Amino acid sequence: MIPIYLPNPSISIKNINKHTIIDMIRFIPGGVSRIELSQALGITRAGVTTIINDLLAGGVVREMNGSHGRSRRVALEINPQMGLALGIDIGATHISTYLADFSGRVIQESEMRIHIDQGPLPVLAAVDEQIHHVLDLAGVPLSRVSTMGIGVPGPINIDAGMVDTPPIMPGWNRYPIRDELQARYGIPVTLNNDAELGALGEWAYGAGRRHDNLAFVKVGSGIGAGLLLNGQIYRGSTGSAGEIGHITIDDNGPRCTCGNIGCLESLAGGIAIAQTMKKEIRRGQKSILDLNALTEDLSYEHVIDAAFKGDLLAQNIINDAGYRLGTAVASLVNLFNPGIVIVGGGVSVAGDILLEPMRKAVRDRSLAATSSPLTIMTSVLGKRAPGMGAVVQAVSQVLHRQLA
Amino acid sequence: MIPIYLPNPSISIKNINKHTIIDMIRFIPGGVSRIELSQALGITRAGVTTIINDLLAGGVVREMNGSHGRSRRVALEINPQMGLALGIDIGATHISTYLADFSGRVIQESEMRIHIDQGPLPVLAAVDEQIHHVLDLAGVPLSRVSTMGIGVPGPINIDAGMVDTPPIMPGWNRYPIRDELQARYGIPVTLNNDAELGALGEWAYGAGRRHDNLAFVKVGSGIGAGLLLNGQIYRGSTGSAGEIGHITIDDNGPRCTCGNIGCLESLAGGIAIAQTMKKEIRRGQKSILDLNALTEDLSYEHVIDAAFKGDLLAQNIINDAGYRLGTAVASLVNLFNPGIVIVGGGVSVAGDILLEPMRKAVRDRSLAATSSPLTIMTSVLGKRAPGMGAVVQAVSQVLHRQLA
DNA sequence: TATTTATTGTCAAGTCATTTAACATTATCT
DNA sequence: AGATAATGTTAAATGACTTGACAATAAATA
Known part of the structure; x- marks a missing residue:
């Protein structure tokens, strides 16, 4: 591809190779050797040596596996004691x-x-x-x-x-x-x-390693997405990209806190899951959860817990939320074609009870060319x-x- | 923001400032002076002079004559005779x-x-x-x-x-x-x-000038979108980003050529518009279009033409297509938060008959914080x-x- | 076990993009 | 006309990186 150079680069990057080297050392698991850096950056081994000596002197990086002064393939890592x-x-x-x-x-x-x-x-x-x-x-x-x-x-x-x-x-x-x-x-x-x-x-230390294009869908009380595109955080023109929670899913749905109708968040967010559970129990649906026995207000954690214990109502509610999530994620996938969609946030501890209906919805609703090479999985770092x-x-x- | 430097830059950029200068000169209307370049890049005027002399010698750029300002500002432009x-x-x-x-x-x-x-x-x-x-x-x-x-x-x-x-x-x-x-x-x-x-x-010579984040929605026979994010063409991980035409709009809609149900393209694309028109005329709806009088198959151009001539059926069909387009664009806007959405392709010549219902759908279905600073307009370059x-x-x- | 080979890392001199700092040119204001 | 501020230029210096020769090691080979 022929890249387009932006008329207005936000920051003038001085030592771009030094910056890139620091981040390659930070984020490539197992460390990187000088020659790998030289190949990735298109500069000579000698050039890399100069930069690395500088970083070693500054205490930013260190050599792994004991200290061969000179040897074949010396892996480098960030010096944890730097700060x-x-x-x-x-x-x-x-x-x-x-x-x-x-x-x-x-x-x-x-x-x-x-x-x-x-x-x-x-x-x-x-x-x-x-x-x-x-x-x-x-x-x-x-x-x-x-x-x-x-x-x-x-x-x-x-x-x-x-x-x-x-x-x-x-x-x-x-x-x-x-x-x-x-x-x-x-x-x-x-x-x-x-x-x-x-x-x-997740990109740095979790499921998104090595992916240039990923979406992190956080399903907690509400629903939001973080996007990493072309290897950079993508914020949009006013910083509010990734508002997947306010995609309309159901034209006849409830009014959302944002003022619109049938937003994903109001149908599949943690608050919605808990509310649906309460409503269904009050309507007389069978469940192992007893509203009167709870000392605190019923939360989505209770619903997930019940689902893991085999409660059919809870499983169905989470299943529905998953399918609706998948409906919105399908739009995201059609538009962004990410390599991976990582589901995090409190509701994601439900795991495949949530993710399988999600994957089904994405298969049903996006192009095969886009969805078949796609991984949808829960966060590796979890709540962290x-x-x-x-x-x-x-x-x-x-x-x-x-x-x- | 703290930028993240990708571990795997696709190409090692040698003279990054020279590249950036060439593109600033190419794409900033009215030309750029050396000092503007120096400020934008964060290098000195002397450095810019060296680069520009090189480009002048190579015949890549030339100085413009009509100059105004407080001092001897010399604007530069691409040399059209370069090739x-x-x-x-x-x-x-x-x-x-x-x-x-x-x-x-x-x-x-x-x-x-x-x-x-x-x-x-x-x-x-x-x-x-x-x-x-x-x-x-x-x-x-x-x-x-x-x-x-x-x-x-x-x-x-x-x-x-x-x-x-x-x-x-x-x-x-x-x-x-x-x-x-x-x-x-x-x-x-x-x-x-x-x-x-x-x-x-459109980014280079049309409505998208100066926008870092834009979507170009091409509505012709089919529907597709091109995305420019963070000032770069965004292709996704397998090159099929922007498939807005295959977002599901109606769960009870027709089967699309892609195999899924109720895709935008099968409801609001040019082919769909023409087919709907034919179906409605055959069902006996009033229109100035006469299927038997046409020497060729009825196309979306005929529908647009009829709409401009006041045909209510044609106007309604285009209106519906516009609202459905807006439904999908609302998802795009919630996810990408672009500064501008440019509508092009053959159907876009319908202008506001198509765009007004589209804007309404976007207002109804996306966060005000995202949609209120957003411009939705037709392509300036048109079919070009x-x-x-x-x-x-x-x-x-x-x-x-x-x-x- | 010793020797060879391929790979990886280092050194010193040179190159070139860019800075520094002084100077030149131009449009506008007084 | 002269002053002023902005913009552009020049030559020497700086420093990131290359070139090309050399050194050090792991694995392959003898």
Whole structure:
């Protein structure tokens, strides 16, 4: 193909080979040798040697398998001791906090339930609490953490570092999340959408390795997708790409929180699954779940749990949600032709009860040429995917920002 | 944003700034000055001067005369006399041939009706005929043409230069289109999908100027979309991205040629429009069109013509097609969040009769945050869009391929 | 076990895109 | 007409990368 060079490249890339080498070393499992780098980049071995010596001197990378000074095929890896990063995944009802080294290994993690609609002040206070909790557990002072990535469930204005008219984050609109955290902790902070971080996390350390085009469909309380296209996070022209949850599935469906009719999210999201279950039980359908026996409100976790225990009603409800998900994913597949669709988020723990009807819907509703080479699977990183993506962004930031 | 550097860049780009400068000069209307280039690329004025001197010496660019501004701003443009390019757009039922200079100005054009299902040999013979026809009209020998771009209505294997299991091109599968033409004419040939060339053409010289993310929806006999994302043509993992025509619109719809049920193309494509019109007339609906009076089979052009003449039945049929198109475009908009959706292809000459119901469907079915900043309009280049895209690819090829 | 071979990595000198820093040219304002 | 600001040019310096010769090792061969 003849590439098109954009009239307005967002950033002028200085040492593009050095940047590429750093990321190849970061993301290729098992490490890369100098000659592999030289072949991939189209520069000579000598050129690679110069760059690698620079990175070795800076402590960014190290040689694997003991230390042959000179040998045949020396694999390189990121030096984990280069620094520590915090990855924070804020969902509608939880905060997950991860402390990881620069190679992406998680050192300590913690989770906490919140409600995002309480607004930024209490939620960011909870984030602060979690950060200190995780650091205490790991016995690491804040001063040793050099970067931080954070994901939230809304469309992001990436330059401003804030959310832009989010459907489900009342009170957060135009709150300066990134700058606030940056000022509070004195380290660089990146702010991203949680689904796009899920895609990035799976691409870096999960099911999406080696895929240039992937979709991460996060099915939790709501439904959103993160897209990685041509090897880059794709955000669209105003940062709200991937809104698969608001594709219309049923013209006669219920009204969605977004104001439209029959959106996928209002039919197959976690909230919808729980509501449907409650409604069906009240209508007298048989189930092992007893609404009166529950101490808390029935949630989609209860439905999934019941399905695993053989409850037919729960299985049917999840099956229907899966088929509807597949209906929307079929549109995505016809339009994007991704190599893999990764299903994450809380509802994805249902596994094939959800995925098999989904795969069927995709087969029924997309071109065979597009759907037959396609893999549809659950997240490898599970609930950690967005948090790991946040770590990746955080580490990218410091590794790429100031290169000599 | 922190960009992610792909582990496997398809081509190692040598003089990236030189490449970028060439394309900025090609595609920014009114020309660009050296200082604008220097600011956009983040290199010094001196660096730009060196590159431009090189391009001036090579005859690739030239200085424009009419200059205005606060100081001696010299605008640069592509040297049209650098060479000639052929752009060829093969559709289901036509071949359009364009002879253009390197600045994209069309010197001569020609159109011919064919049937693509006759297979490659007769169709490529017709292409040859058209090429000589156009060259004769322009009084230019073939030897002065230095490059050629061609578009066909099917998924492309870009490395192989052939179509890959196309739904509507029987007999063409794995025929070496690019290599055949390259051998026949002795000039470099690029092969692309027609819809992606439409997107590229509109981006370069039409409605999509300055847009980083756009969709070109080609509504002709069938329906396909070309996508330009993050400023690059997006093809998906197997080259069949943009198959909007095979999104399911109606679960109770007719069977499509692709084997599935209720595809957009089978409900709103040109063939479907003509068939619906015939069916309704036979059912006794009133229309100014008289099936018996037509010397040829009724086509969608007749329907559009009737609609412009006030025929209510024709208007209603086009209106329905527009709303259905909008249903699919709404999914596209929710997923991609493009800045503009450009509607091209033969049916788009219906204009707002088609587009207004489309816009309504998009409003009804996508998030306001995504659809309100969105422009939906017809192609500026009209039926020339894919051919102009072919010219762009052809010229790109020679300008970028061998740089000192 | 010793020797050969292919592969991988390194070194020093050279090349070339780009920067630095001083200078030249032009349009507009006063 | 002269001042000013913006834009473009030049020559020397910088530094990323290449060239071409050499060194070090694993595996193959003798």
